[in-house]
Amino acid sequence: MSSIELFAGAGGLAMGMARAGFQHSAVVEWDDDACQTIRENRTHYDSHGEDFVLFEGDARKFDLTPYAGDVEVISGGPPCQPFSLGGKHRGNLDERDMFPTAVQAVNKTMPRAFIFENVKGLLRQSFASYFEYTYLQLSYPEVVKRKSETWESHLARLEGIHSSGKRKPTYNVLFRLLNAADYGVPQKRERVFLVGFRSDLGIEWSFPEPTHSGDELLRSKWVTGEYWERHRIAKKHRPAPPEKMKKRISRLASDDLQGLRQEPWMTVRDAISDLPDPEEPSLLTLPNHVFTPGARVYKGHTGSPYDEPSKTLKAGAHGVPGGENMLVRDDGSVRYFTVREAARLQTFPDDYIFHGAWGETMRQLGNAVPVRLAEVVARSVSEALNGLSM
Template sequence: MKSIELFAGIGGMALAAGWAGIETIAFCEKDQFCQKVLKKHWPHVPIFDDIKKMNRQVLEEHGVIEKDGTVDLISGGFPCQPYSIAGKRRGKEDDRDLWPEMFRIIKEIRPTWVVGENVANFANMELDRTLFDLESIGYRGRAFIIPACAVGAEHRRDRVFIVAHSSSKRLERVHNESNRIDLQLPKEIISGFKRKATPRVLRRGNGIPNRVDRIRALGNAVVPQQIYPVFKFIREIHEIETK
């Protein structure tokens, strides 16, 4: 399977996707420090820095996808500031609401799978819009809220993951064979909702290169273990579809 990751940050999604056997073939990320991290760990994967200028034609010109072709998966943790309880929660009235740009690219590329990520409060504000947009172009989707403490992190960090599949007759075959796959979240993740996590206070360190950039990048990053089960199930379902 091949994937394009939008709003990639330092590549948390790409790392988890790789664990599941999904190859990332392009990133979109504007932050220069994050770009350095991506180039270090994925030196041969092209990085596009402006989501508003990224489109099918650009991807075809750079050889990311073939003309009239597609990819198996488009993923992205679009900016959370419009929905975070730490902000003003202006939603789609906020200039940083970039779901419409991700949706535009999905419409142009038409991947088999879509995975979106955001803060938990997104489910209270704009989840209905996102699912409606995807359904309007033939995708079936649902959302999960998974806490980071369920996968061993020392903080709660609830995140909502939107998972959508392009509707097709092949999906009926997946449902018929779904007894081969546990499509429920693992028990350790379910139990994480009842777990109390107390974050440790990081020691201040003077002289650490790019310390502010590193902390900001980590704060915005997806915990790879948190989203890995999603990619794992997608990979297993893909194997049934293409059998």
């Protein structure tokens, strides 16, 4: 099935789409280093051995005309800084807001489905009206904004159409806030997904259910001990259960262990413990696995514990991403994650090479969609579309 990837960044969502069986007709990204990363890793996007167009430039200038009526899915992560909790919170007033471009792409190509991803901040109360506006535009992409209209006036017109019930939405749109850790990603990363299917297809779809849970991680640590045994950590070296979790652990211990359907959350230790110590250069063989000095703890930036999913990797608005992309060692000291370690936390494969200086590659990773989460959502959409022809 053909797809177009907009705002591709380092390619996390695009790779997840390819793994789910989609073949990219075009990949669109404006950043030079991110484009170089994609070029160096093209085989990860060619799921059927076919080539694709890599458009390096402003997505608003990409000509979608040749793809009209001939693309199954459009996907992408419109730049999240306008809505990020760590950004300037300008929302639709931010010139980096690319949701209008995403809507226009849907209108011009009329794909059978679309998948768009953005930060949790998009659901903030202060952005509620604009989120509704985006949702309704994606539901009725052919109802375009008139030159004389403000976005508020356009929203009012869309609300009138939607509430009247006289016109069926062109796309049935669902959205949900997903935590990547719930799907086997070793990172607590909450992202909003907007998924739409063309209503004439009559598809019934819902978001995939979580496969991993925090409770099961607690159980594997403090009830069965399986987590520590798997990592060969002797009892005398295991930390004590957190005081605030003791009641919860007690409840888990009394639960029937039969019929468990979920796996434990993946942790930083699960993800990177087999990698060589980056402070021992003679041991390093993997690309992008280089130690960077200077990590320090300060208010709001304390790093990620070894035995939990990592905190959300951040791109950072000002150079190095705020000091939060750090590992807390067993002795309590901190160091920056290497690019390869951060890539593992985003579930990129080890042969995926990132282009650019350390700060730039960490920015690419901080903006990326975890590959595994992207694949889970994309595969669910693929199965729904494939079901039409069965």
